[in-house]
Protein backbone atom coordinates (compact mmCIF):
# COMPACT_ATOMS: atom_id res chain seq x y z
CA UNK A 1 0.00 0.00 0.00
CA UNK A 2 1.41 3.45 -0.86
CA UNK A 3 2.25 5.60 2.15
CA UNK A 4 3.12 9.29 2.42
CA UNK A 5 6.77 10.35 2.32
CA UNK A 6 7.41 10.74 6.06
CA UNK A 7 9.85 13.48 7.06
CA UNK A 8 10.80 13.61 10.75
CA UNK A 9 11.82 17.10 11.90
CA UNK A 10 13.35 17.98 15.26
CA UNK A 11 15.80 20.27 17.00
CA UNK A 12 17.94 18.67 19.68
CA UNK A 13 20.46 19.73 22.32
CA UNK A 14 24.04 18.49 22.32
CA UNK A 15 23.06 15.97 24.99
CA UNK A 16 20.10 14.63 23.00
CA UNK A 17 17.12 16.43 24.55
CA UNK A 18 14.11 17.94 22.78
CA UNK A 19 13.10 20.26 25.57
CA UNK A 20 13.80 21.03 29.21
CA UNK A 21 11.29 20.55 32.03
CA UNK A 22 10.42 24.23 32.38
CA UNK A 23 6.91 25.50 31.59
CA UNK A 24 7.98 27.24 28.35
CA UNK A 25 8.97 25.43 25.16
CA UNK A 26 12.76 25.38 24.84
CA UNK A 27 13.87 27.19 21.70
CA UNK A 28 16.67 25.11 20.25
CA UNK A 29 16.42 26.54 16.74
CA UNK A 30 17.41 30.15 16.04
CA UNK A 31 15.41 32.62 13.90
CA UNK A 32 16.91 31.46 10.60
CA UNK A 33 16.19 27.84 11.40
CA UNK A 34 12.58 28.57 12.37
CA UNK A 35 12.34 30.27 8.97
CA UNK A 36 13.63 27.07 7.36
CA UNK A 37 11.07 25.04 9.34
CA UNK A 38 8.36 27.36 8.02
CA UNK A 39 9.55 26.67 4.49
CA UNK A 40 9.43 22.92 5.07
CA UNK A 41 5.93 23.21 6.56
CA UNK A 42 4.82 25.11 3.45
CA UNK A 43 6.09 22.25 1.27
CA UNK A 44 4.05 19.44 2.85
CA UNK A 45 0.46 18.26 2.76
CA UNK A 46 0.19 17.61 6.48
CA UNK A 47 2.04 18.21 9.77
CA UNK A 48 1.76 15.63 12.55
CA UNK A 49 2.68 15.88 16.24
CA UNK A 50 2.00 13.56 19.16
CA UNK A 51 -0.57 14.48 21.81
CA UNK A 52 2.33 14.97 24.24
CA UNK A 53 3.57 17.87 22.15
CA UNK A 54 0.09 19.39 21.93
CA UNK A 55 -0.12 19.22 25.74
CA UNK A 56 3.43 20.44 26.42
CA UNK A 57 3.82 23.17 23.79
CA UNK A 58 0.30 24.25 22.92
CA UNK A 59 1.60 24.69 19.34
CA UNK A 60 -0.12 26.34 16.40
CA UNK A 61 1.84 24.56 13.66
CA UNK A 62 1.07 27.13 11.00
CA UNK A 63 2.83 28.30 7.88
CA UNK A 64 3.70 31.74 9.22
CA UNK A 65 4.82 33.39 5.97
CA UNK A 66 1.95 35.03 4.06
CA UNK A 67 3.96 34.67 0.83
CA UNK A 68 4.34 30.93 1.31
CA UNK A 69 0.65 30.54 2.06
CA UNK A 70 -0.21 32.55 -1.05
CA UNK A 71 2.10 30.32 -3.11
CA UNK A 72 0.33 27.23 -1.78
CA UNK A 73 -3.06 28.64 -2.75
CA UNK A 74 -1.76 29.66 -6.20
CA UNK A 75 -0.57 26.07 -6.66
CA UNK A 76 -4.06 24.75 -5.87
CA UNK A 77 -3.20 23.56 -2.35
CA UNK A 78 -4.95 24.40 0.89
CA UNK A 79 -3.60 27.58 2.48
CA UNK A 80 -2.37 25.57 5.48
CA UNK A 81 -1.24 21.95 5.62
CA UNK A 82 -3.62 19.56 7.34
CA UNK A 83 -2.76 19.32 11.07
CA UNK A 84 -2.74 15.84 12.56
CA UNK A 85 -2.26 14.67 16.11
CA UNK A 86 -2.24 11.14 17.51
CA UNK A 87 -3.53 10.10 20.90
CA UNK A 88 -4.56 6.81 22.48
CA UNK A 89 -6.42 8.42 25.36
CA UNK A 90 -8.15 11.29 23.55
CA UNK A 91 -7.27 13.29 26.66
CA UNK A 92 -6.64 16.65 25.03
CA UNK A 93 -7.53 20.21 25.88
CA UNK A 94 -10.38 21.35 23.60
CA UNK A 95 -9.16 24.94 24.04
CA UNK A 96 -5.63 24.13 22.77
CA UNK A 97 -4.44 26.39 19.97
CA UNK A 98 -3.90 23.35 17.74
CA UNK A 99 -7.69 23.10 17.14
CA UNK A 100 -8.38 26.78 16.66
CA UNK A 101 -5.70 27.97 14.24
CA UNK A 102 -4.84 27.14 10.64
CA UNK A 103 -6.85 24.88 8.34
CA UNK A 104 -8.22 21.34 8.69
CA UNK A 105 -7.33 19.23 11.71
CA UNK A 106 -7.62 15.56 12.41
CA UNK A 107 -7.19 13.51 15.56
CA UNK A 108 -6.11 9.94 14.80
CA UNK A 109 -6.95 7.84 17.81
CA UNK A 110 -8.42 4.65 19.25
CA UNK A 111 -12.09 3.78 19.84
CA UNK A 112 -11.73 4.80 23.51
CA UNK A 113 -9.82 7.93 22.55
CA UNK A 114 -12.51 8.91 20.07
CA UNK A 115 -15.22 8.58 22.73
CA UNK A 116 -13.21 10.73 25.13
CA UNK A 117 -12.36 13.36 22.49
CA UNK A 118 -15.98 13.63 21.39
CA UNK A 119 -17.10 13.99 25.00
CA UNK A 120 -14.54 16.76 25.44
CA UNK A 121 -15.80 18.56 22.34
CA UNK A 122 -12.53 18.45 20.38
CA UNK A 123 -13.03 20.55 17.23
CA UNK A 124 -11.47 18.27 14.61
CA UNK A 125 -12.15 15.27 12.45
CA UNK A 126 -11.94 12.40 14.94
CA UNK A 127 -10.71 9.17 13.36
CA UNK A 128 -10.66 5.99 15.44
CA UNK A 129 -8.51 3.26 13.92
CA UNK A 130 -9.25 0.35 16.27
CA UNK A 131 -8.43 -0.43 19.87
CA UNK A 132 -4.74 0.28 19.47
CA UNK A 133 -3.21 2.71 17.02
CA UNK A 134 -1.23 1.07 14.27
CA UNK A 135 1.14 3.56 12.62
CA UNK A 136 0.98 1.94 9.22
CA UNK A 137 -2.83 2.11 9.28
CA UNK A 138 -2.64 5.75 10.34
CA UNK A 139 -0.31 6.58 7.44
CA UNK A 140 -2.49 4.63 5.00
CA UNK A 141 -5.50 6.59 6.22
CA UNK A 142 -3.68 9.89 5.67
CA UNK A 143 -2.52 8.81 2.21
CA UNK A 144 -5.71 7.23 0.94
CA UNK A 145 -8.40 9.28 2.62
CA UNK A 146 -6.77 12.65 3.12
CA UNK A 147 -4.55 12.76 0.03
CA UNK A 148 -1.37 13.25 2.05
CA UNK A 149 1.72 12.58 -0.07
CA UNK A 150 4.30 14.44 2.07
CA UNK A 151 3.96 14.33 5.82
CA UNK A 152 6.14 16.39 8.17
CA UNK A 153 6.34 14.98 11.69
CA UNK A 154 7.35 17.59 14.26
CA UNK A 155 7.75 15.31 17.28
CA UNK A 156 7.80 14.63 20.01
CA UNK A 157 10.28 11.95 20.96
CA UNK A 158 7.78 9.14 21.40
CA UNK A 159 6.39 9.63 17.90
CA UNK A 160 9.80 10.02 16.24
CA UNK A 161 11.07 6.91 17.99
CA UNK A 162 8.16 4.75 16.88
CA UNK A 163 8.24 5.90 13.27
CA UNK A 164 11.98 5.24 13.02
CA UNK A 165 11.82 1.90 14.80
CA UNK A 166 8.92 0.76 12.62
CA UNK A 167 10.93 1.78 9.55
CA UNK A 168 8.23 4.17 8.37
CA UNK A 169 10.42 7.30 8.24
CA UNK A 170 11.76 8.28 4.82
CA UNK A 171 13.85 11.19 6.01
CA UNK A 172 15.16 12.74 9.21
CA UNK A 173 15.85 16.48 9.43
CA UNK A 174 17.74 17.07 12.63
CA UNK A 175 19.01 20.39 13.93
CA UNK A 176 21.77 20.23 16.52
CA UNK A 177 21.71 23.22 18.86
CA UNK A 178 24.85 24.26 20.80
CA UNK A 179 23.47 23.93 24.32
CA UNK A 180 23.03 21.31 27.03
CA UNK A 181 19.87 20.44 28.96
CA UNK A 182 21.42 18.01 31.43
CA UNK A 183 18.14 17.07 33.10
CA UNK A 184 17.30 13.35 32.92
CA UNK A 185 13.61 14.17 33.42
CA UNK A 186 13.53 16.15 30.15
CA UNK A 187 12.18 14.51 26.96
CA UNK A 188 14.77 12.83 24.80
CA UNK A 189 14.68 12.78 21.02
CA UNK A 190 15.01 9.00 20.64
CA UNK A 191 14.09 6.44 23.26
CA UNK A 192 15.41 2.92 23.73
CA UNK A 193 14.30 0.00 21.54
CA UNK A 194 15.17 -1.81 18.36
CA UNK A 195 16.27 0.44 15.53
CA UNK A 196 17.30 -0.60 12.03
CA UNK A 197 20.85 -1.88 11.82
CA UNK A 198 23.68 -0.04 10.14
CA UNK A 199 24.19 3.62 9.47
CA UNK A 200 21.77 6.17 8.08
CA UNK A 201 22.85 8.00 4.96
CA UNK A 202 23.80 11.65 5.48
CA UNK A 203 22.35 13.51 2.50
CA UNK A 204 23.05 17.07 3.66
CA UNK A 205 24.67 19.05 6.45
CA UNK A 206 24.27 22.81 6.62
CA UNK A 207 25.23 25.50 9.12
CA UNK A 208 22.30 27.82 9.94
CA UNK A 209 23.53 30.56 12.27
CA UNK A 210 24.79 28.59 15.30
CA UNK A 211 22.89 25.35 14.64
CA UNK A 212 23.68 22.57 12.19
CA UNK A 213 21.01 20.93 10.05
CA UNK A 214 21.65 17.30 9.22
CA UNK A 215 19.42 15.45 6.78
CA UNK A 216 19.53 11.67 6.93
CA UNK A 217 17.82 8.86 5.09
CA UNK A 218 17.38 5.42 6.60
CA UNK A 219 18.73 2.95 4.08
CA UNK A 220 18.30 -0.53 5.60
CA UNK A 221 15.93 -2.73 3.58
CA UNK A 222 12.91 -4.33 5.22
CA UNK A 223 13.02 -7.97 6.23
CA UNK A 224 11.02 -10.65 4.40
CA UNK A 225 7.60 -9.40 3.32
CA UNK A 226 7.81 -6.38 5.65
CA UNK A 227 8.29 -3.17 3.71
CA UNK A 228 10.57 -0.46 5.14
CA UNK A 229 10.63 3.16 3.97
CA UNK A 230 14.12 2.50 2.60
CA UNK A 231 12.66 -0.12 0.23
CA UNK A 232 10.85 2.67 -1.57
CA UNK A 233 14.02 4.74 -1.80
CA UNK A 234 16.02 1.87 -3.36
CA UNK A 235 13.25 0.84 -5.73
CA UNK A 236 12.95 4.42 -6.93
CA UNK A 237 16.70 4.33 -7.64
CA UNK A 238 16.27 1.10 -9.61
CA UNK A 239 13.59 2.85 -11.68
CA UNK A 240 15.97 5.78 -12.30
CA UNK A 241 18.68 3.36 -13.44
CA UNK A 242 16.24 1.86 -15.94
CA UNK A 243 16.22 5.23 -17.68
CA UNK A 244 19.96 4.80 -18.44
CA UNK A 245 19.49 1.68 -20.58
CA UNK A 246 20.40 1.96 -24.26
CA UNK A 247 17.03 1.74 -26.05
CA UNK A 248 15.94 -1.58 -27.53
CA UNK A 249 12.97 -2.83 -29.54
CA UNK A 250 13.46 -6.39 -28.39
CA UNK A 251 14.20 -6.19 -24.64
CA UNK A 252 13.02 -4.36 -21.56
CA UNK A 253 14.88 -1.47 -19.97
CA UNK A 254 15.40 -2.39 -16.32
CA UNK A 255 17.45 -1.04 -13.42
CA UNK A 256 18.65 -2.99 -10.38
CA UNK A 257 20.41 -2.32 -7.07
CA UNK A 258 21.85 -4.84 -4.61
CA UNK A 259 21.68 -3.57 -1.02
CA UNK A 260 23.13 -5.25 2.08
CA UNK A 261 21.01 -5.76 5.20
CA UNK A 262 22.70 -2.79 6.91
CA UNK A 263 21.67 -0.47 4.08
CA UNK A 264 24.98 -0.24 2.24
CA UNK A 265 24.80 -0.43 -1.52
CA UNK A 266 26.74 -3.39 -2.89
CA UNK A 267 26.20 -2.80 -6.61
CA UNK A 268 23.90 -1.37 -9.24
CA UNK A 269 23.29 -2.13 -12.87
CA UNK A 270 20.99 -1.69 -15.82
CA UNK A 271 20.05 -3.57 -18.96
CA UNK A 272 22.60 -3.55 -21.81
CA UNK A 273 25.14 -1.80 -19.56
CA UNK A 274 28.72 -1.59 -20.82
CA UNK A 275 27.86 -2.24 -24.46
CA UNK A 276 26.71 -5.77 -23.70
CA UNK A 277 23.47 -6.03 -25.73
CA UNK A 278 22.27 -9.04 -23.74
CA UNK A 279 23.09 -8.28 -20.13
CA UNK A 280 20.13 -7.85 -17.77
CA UNK A 281 20.12 -5.32 -14.92
CA UNK A 282 20.23 -7.84 -12.03
CA UNK A 283 22.92 -9.81 -13.82
CA UNK A 284 25.01 -6.66 -14.41
CA UNK A 285 24.68 -5.66 -10.75
CA UNK A 286 25.40 -9.10 -9.28
CA UNK A 287 28.48 -9.44 -11.50
CA UNK A 288 29.99 -6.53 -9.57
CA UNK A 289 29.71 -8.31 -6.20
CA UNK A 290 32.23 -10.98 -5.28
CA UNK A 291 30.45 -14.37 -5.19
CA UNK A 292 31.90 -15.01 -1.72
CA UNK A 293 30.63 -11.74 -0.28
CA UNK A 294 28.90 -12.83 2.93
CA UNK A 295 26.62 -9.79 2.79
CA UNK A 296 24.69 -11.33 -0.12
CA UNK A 297 22.82 -13.66 2.26
CA UNK A 298 21.19 -10.68 3.99
CA UNK A 299 20.89 -8.53 0.88
CA UNK A 300 17.89 -7.35 -1.09
CA UNK A 301 17.86 -7.04 -4.87
CA UNK A 302 15.73 -4.13 -6.10
CA UNK A 303 14.69 -4.49 -9.71
CA UNK A 304 12.32 -2.20 -11.58
CA UNK A 305 10.94 -5.28 -13.42
CA UNK A 306 10.41 -8.70 -11.86
CA UNK A 307 13.60 -10.77 -12.43
CA UNK A 308 13.28 -12.98 -15.49
CA UNK A 309 12.30 -16.64 -15.18
CA UNK A 310 13.46 -17.82 -18.61
CA UNK A 311 15.71 -16.34 -21.25
CA UNK A 312 17.10 -17.35 -24.58
CA UNK A 313 20.18 -15.12 -24.44
CA UNK A 314 21.95 -16.71 -21.44
CA UNK A 315 21.86 -20.10 -19.69
CA UNK A 316 20.57 -18.82 -16.34
CA UNK A 317 17.66 -16.43 -15.85
CA UNK A 318 18.02 -13.61 -13.33
CA UNK A 319 15.73 -15.26 -10.76
CA UNK A 320 18.16 -18.20 -10.71
CA UNK A 321 21.24 -15.92 -10.60
CA UNK A 322 19.76 -14.16 -7.58
CA UNK A 323 19.08 -17.44 -5.77
CA UNK A 324 22.51 -18.81 -6.69
CA UNK A 325 24.12 -15.65 -5.28
CA UNK A 326 22.44 -16.46 -1.96
CA UNK A 327 20.08 -13.47 -1.98
CA UNK A 328 16.73 -14.20 -0.38
CA UNK A 329 14.79 -10.96 -0.80
CA UNK A 330 13.67 -9.15 -3.94
CA UNK A 331 11.66 -5.94 -4.26
CA UNK A 332 10.20 -5.08 -7.63
CA UNK A 333 7.77 -2.61 -9.16
CA UNK A 334 6.30 -4.46 -12.10
CA UNK A 335 5.39 -8.10 -12.77
CA UNK A 336 6.72 -9.20 -16.15
CA UNK A 337 4.10 -8.86 -18.91
CA UNK A 338 3.79 -11.45 -21.71
CA UNK A 339 5.57 -9.18 -24.22
CA UNK A 340 8.61 -11.39 -24.83
CA UNK A 341 8.14 -14.47 -22.62
CA UNK A 342 4.53 -15.60 -22.11
CA UNK A 343 3.74 -16.70 -18.56
CA UNK A 344 7.12 -15.66 -17.14
CA UNK A 345 6.95 -16.07 -13.39
CA UNK A 346 10.25 -14.91 -11.92
CA UNK A 347 8.49 -14.32 -8.60
CA UNK A 348 7.39 -17.95 -8.55
CA UNK A 349 10.94 -19.14 -9.24
CA UNK A 350 12.27 -16.91 -6.46
CA UNK A 351 9.58 -17.95 -3.98
CA UNK A 352 10.20 -21.59 -4.87
CA UNK A 353 13.86 -21.02 -3.95
CA UNK A 354 12.93 -19.55 -0.57
CA UNK A 355 13.16 -15.84 -1.41
CA UNK A 356 10.66 -13.23 -0.27
CA UNK A 357 9.30 -11.19 -3.17
CA UNK A 358 7.71 -7.81 -2.54
CA UNK A 359 5.89 -5.99 -5.35
CA UNK A 360 5.47 -2.24 -4.77
CA UNK A 361 3.12 -1.52 -7.63
CA UNK A 362 2.95 2.19 -6.83
CA UNK A 363 6.28 2.32 -8.72
CA UNK A 364 4.92 0.43 -11.73
CA UNK A 365 4.42 3.56 -13.84
CA UNK A 366 8.03 4.63 -13.22
CA UNK A 367 9.28 1.15 -14.12
CA UNK A 368 7.21 1.16 -17.30
CA UNK A 369 8.24 4.67 -18.40
CA UNK A 370 11.36 3.66 -20.40
CA UNK A 371 9.42 0.72 -21.91
CA UNK A 372 6.39 2.55 -23.30
CA UNK A 373 7.47 1.88 -26.88
CA UNK A 374 7.14 -1.87 -26.25
CA UNK A 375 3.50 -1.68 -25.19
CA UNK A 376 0.59 -2.60 -27.34
Ligand SMILES: NC(=O)C1=CN([C@@H]2O[C@H](COP(=O)(O)OP(=O)(O)OC[C@H]3O[C@@H](n4cnc5c(N)ncnc54)[C@H](OP(=O)(O)O)[C@@H]3O)[C@@H](O)[C@H]2O)C=CC1
Nearest residue numbers: 010011019050051052053087088089133155156157158159
Ligand atom coordinates in the same frame (compact mmCIF):
# COMPACT_ATOMS: atom_id res chain seq x y z
N1 LIG B 1 12.77 20.29 19.85
C1 LIG B 1 11.85 19.87 19.01
O1 LIG B 1 12.05 19.88 17.79
C2 LIG B 1 10.57 19.34 19.51
C3 LIG B 1 10.37 19.20 20.86
N2 LIG B 1 9.23 18.62 21.31
C4 LIG B 1 9.12 18.38 22.74
O2 LIG B 1 8.85 17.00 22.96
C5 LIG B 1 8.08 16.85 24.13
C6 LIG B 1 6.91 15.91 23.84
O3 LIG B 1 7.42 14.66 23.43
P1 LIG B 1 6.77 13.31 23.97
O4 LIG B 1 6.51 13.49 25.42
O5 LIG B 1 7.60 12.19 23.53
O6 LIG B 1 5.35 13.32 23.31
P2 LIG B 1 4.81 13.10 21.82
O7 LIG B 1 4.55 14.44 21.21
O8 LIG B 1 5.65 12.15 21.08
O9 LIG B 1 3.39 12.48 22.12
C7 LIG B 1 3.24 11.29 22.81
C8 LIG B 1 1.76 11.00 22.88
O10 LIG B 1 1.27 10.75 21.56
C9 LIG B 1 0.32 9.71 21.59
N3 LIG B 1 0.88 8.54 20.95
C10 LIG B 1 2.17 8.30 20.63
N4 LIG B 1 2.27 7.10 20.04
C11 LIG B 1 1.04 6.58 19.99
C12 LIG B 1 0.51 5.36 19.52
N5 LIG B 1 1.27 4.43 18.95
N6 LIG B 1 -0.81 5.16 19.66
C13 LIG B 1 -1.60 6.10 20.21
N7 LIG B 1 -1.16 7.27 20.67
C14 LIG B 1 0.15 7.50 20.57
C15 LIG B 1 0.07 9.42 23.06
O11 LIG B 1 -0.94 10.32 23.46
P3 LIG B 1 -1.97 10.04 24.66
O12 LIG B 1 -1.12 10.13 25.90
O13 LIG B 1 -2.95 11.14 24.55
O14 LIG B 1 -2.56 8.70 24.46
C16 LIG B 1 1.42 9.76 23.66
O15 LIG B 1 1.35 10.05 25.06
C17 LIG B 1 7.63 18.22 24.53
O16 LIG B 1 8.41 18.62 25.65
C18 LIG B 1 7.96 19.09 23.34
O17 LIG B 1 8.34 20.40 23.70
C19 LIG B 1 8.24 18.22 20.49
C20 LIG B 1 8.37 18.37 19.15
C21 LIG B 1 9.57 18.92 18.54
Ligand SMILES: Nc1c(N[C@@H]2O[C@H](COP(=O)(O)O)[C@@H](O)[C@H]2O)[nH]c(=O)[nH]c1=O
Nearest residue numbers: 011026027028029057059060061062154
Ligand atom coordinates in the same frame (compact mmCIF):
# COMPACT_ATOMS: atom_id res chain seq x y z
N1 LIG C 1 11.36 23.79 19.98
C1 LIG C 1 11.57 23.63 18.67
C2 LIG C 1 10.59 23.06 17.84
N2 LIG C 1 9.41 22.65 18.34
C3 LIG C 1 8.30 22.28 17.48
O1 LIG C 1 7.61 23.43 17.05
C4 LIG C 1 6.26 23.37 17.50
C5 LIG C 1 5.71 24.74 17.81
O2 LIG C 1 5.25 25.27 16.62
P1 LIG C 1 4.51 26.71 16.56
O3 LIG C 1 3.49 26.77 17.66
O4 LIG C 1 3.90 26.70 15.23
O5 LIG C 1 5.58 27.74 16.73
C6 LIG C 1 6.35 22.50 18.72
O6 LIG C 1 5.15 21.95 19.08
C7 LIG C 1 7.31 21.45 18.26
O7 LIG C 1 6.69 20.52 17.41
N3 LIG C 1 10.88 22.90 16.52
C8 LIG C 1 12.04 23.32 15.98
O8 LIG C 1 12.27 23.14 14.79
N4 LIG C 1 12.96 23.91 16.77
C9 LIG C 1 12.79 24.08 18.07
O9 LIG C 1 13.66 24.62 18.73
